[in-house]
Amino acid sequence: MNANSIGRQVSWLALLPWAPSQCVPMLGPRGYAKASDPELLAWSASGDRRAFDEIVVRHGPFALRVALRLVRDSVAAEDMVQEAMLRAWSKAAQFDHSRASFTTWLYRIVVNLCIDYRRRVTPEPLPEDFEQTDPSANAGELLDTGQRLAMLASVLGDLPARQRAVIALVYEEGMSGAEAARVLGMSAKAVERLLARARASVRERLVAHDLIKGTRTC
Amino acid sequence: MLTEKRFRRLVESYGANLQHWPRNIRGGAERLLDRSARARALLEAARGLDDVIEAASTHEAAILLQPQEMNAALARLRANVGAQIASPAAQEAWKQRFAPSLTATWPIFSGIGWIGISSVGGLAIAAGLLIGTLYQPESRSVSALAMLMQPAPIHILTN
Numbered sequence: 495m496n497a498n499s500i501g502r503q504v505s506w507l508a509l510l511p512w513a514p515s516q517c518v519p520m521l522g523p524r525g526y527a528k529a530s531d532p533e534l535l536a537w538s539a540s541g542d543r544r545a546f547d548e549i550v551v552r553h554g555p556f557a558l559r560v561a562l563r564l565v566r567d568s569v570a571a572e573d574m575v576q577e578a579m580l581r582a583w584s585k586a587a588q589f590d591h592s593r594a595s596f597t598t599w600l601y602r603i604v605v606n607l608c609i610d611y612r613r614r615v616t617p618e619p620l621p622e623d624f625e626q627t628d629p630s631a632n633a634g635e636l637l638d639t640g641q642r643l644a645m646l647a648s649v650l651g652d653l654p655a656r657q658r659a660v661i662a663l664v665y666e667e668g669m670s671g672a673e674a675a676r677v678l679g680m681s682a683k684a685v686e687r688l689l690a691r692a693r694a695s696v697r698e699r700l701v702a703h704d705l706i707k708g709t710r711t712c
Numbered sequence: 713m714l715t716e717k718r719f720r721r722l723v724e725s726y727g728a729n730l731q732h733w734p735r736n737i738r739g740g741a742e743r744l745l746d747r748s749a750r751a752r753a754l755l756e757a758a759r760g761l762d763d764v765i766e767a768a769s770t771h772e773a774a775i776l777l778q779p780q781e782m783n784a785a786l787a788r789l790r791a792n793v794g795a796q797i798a799s800p801a802a803q804e805a806w807k808q809r810f811a812p813s814l815t816a817t818w819p820i821f822s823g824i825g826w827i828g829i830s831s832v833g834g835l836a837i838a839a840g841l842l843i844g845t846l847y848q849p850e851s852r853s854v855s856a857l858a859m860l861m862q863p864a865p866i867h868i869l870t871n
Contacts, residue, residue, distance in 0.1 A: 543797055550793050554786050562776045572785055572792075579793045646768035647775070664732055666769050671726070671734055682734070689725040697761055706764060 531596040539587035546583055553597065554579070556667065557604045563662045564608035566651050574611060578603040598676045605659050605677055612655040642705065649699045657692035660685060714740035719751050727765075728758040 524537065526548040534552075537545035557578060561571035582589075582600055589599060653661065656678070663674040664685075675685040700706045719741060726732040730741055744751045 543794065546797065547790060547794060550790050551786070554789050555782060558782060558785050558789070559777055563772065566776065568776070568781070568785065572789060576789055576792050576796075579789070580796055583793070583797050643767060643771040646764060647772040650765065650768040650772060661765070661769075664726070665765060666773075668731075671732075686721065686725040690721070693724065693727065693761060693765075696765060700761075700764060706760065 532591050535586050535589055535591075535596055538583060539589075546579075546586070549582070549596075550579055553600055556597075557601065560601065560659075560662050560667065561604055561608050563651075563666065564605070564655065564658055565611055570611060570615075571608075574607040575604060578607055594676065598673070601663075601677045602679060605663075606679075609655040609659060645703060645705065646700075649696060649703070649705070652699070653692060653695055656688060657695055660688045661692050661696075664689060714744050716744070716748060716751060719744055719748075720754055723754050723758050727762040728755045729762060 524542075524545065526534065526545055529537070529545070529548070531549070531552075534545045534549050538549065554575065557575045558571060561574045562568065565571050565574065578600060581603055589596065650661065651658065659678065660674055663669045663677060664671060669677070671685050671689070672682050675682045678685065678688075680688070697706070714737065722733060722737065722741070730738050733741060741751075745755065
């Protein structure tokens with residue numbers, strides 16, 4: 495049974511004059527906090543906005559963290575995540591749990607929106623706290639640890655979109671390579687190659703800014 | 713068995729932290745590390761880059777992912793998403809999503825909607841009233857109340 499069939503079973507509620515979410519009390523209280531993602535999604539598919547709010551509470555933080563790391567602009571990141579959530583709401587009835595987990599599906603929407611955003615727009619200026627430094631400066635001229643860290647963060651943030659995404663998913667959010675592959679819509683082998691390229695890109699930039707020695711490391 | 717060539721590829725991808733490696737490979741990686749000094753050297757060499765990436769990531773998180781800001785962002789997200797899915801346009805789109813399947817199943821509701829339901833309900837009420845007026849209970853010659861009001865007979869002893 496997928497969200498679509500469950501949604502159809504209560505779809506007659508659509509004929510009632512009041513808004514769909516107001517029908518929920520007629521069905522009795524629901525344990526939203528303890529419900530599984532498939533249950534919440536099925537309820538959402540039948541118009542239960544409270545169930546979808548639980549989905550936002552449950553998965554919003556992860557989505558916001560990844561989006562913020564990818565686009566590095568709080569307004570844009572919130573817009574991306576909001577758009578992803580609205581797409582999840584509109585397609586809740588069509589989601590098939592036998593093909594993918596809900597988290598994979600949602601995070602894929604978030605990551606793809608962020609990657610598309612990065613490709614479309616010029617990189618935003620770093621937040622004031624980032625202590626902007628001249629990227630051509632050598633680390634030897636940077637006496638302040640904070641400035642060095644700012645440059646390191648800048649190197650990370652300037653990676654190509656998909657490389658930054660895989661670093662965020664695997665290193666920062668602790669996903670396995672297989673999980674990251676599903677989110678990115680790639681094979682596990684392709685994710686390994688992407689991770690290797692990302693690490694190589696970071697190393698090259700760090701060497702260029704004299705932040706690490708230029709000897710070959712992994 | 714995990715080869716050194718494959719081990720090197722995995723180090724280049726996942727770094728020195730075996731917790732990032734695929735779960736089904738960790739055992740083989742640990743066994744290789746036990747017996748191969750070259751594997752241990754590769755892993756150790758990768759730690760430097762791991763430490764730099766982690767430092768950069770931590771600094772970035774301290775700026776972009778402050779707990780107060782994250783809580784506020786989540787609150788805004790909930791409010792905005794909630795408002796969007798509750799909007800009249802979203803409600804109509806939701807109903808349209810299900811209405812076609814309903815009209816296909818129950819043609820009587822096609823194009824009639826609430827008018828159809830109201831008409832059926834009104835007819836049911838009218839039928840009930842009609843049955844009530846047509847059916848008259850059988851009248852009694854003597855009402856029960858009248859019988860109750862009759863005084864009880866008085867028996868006078870006659871001898």
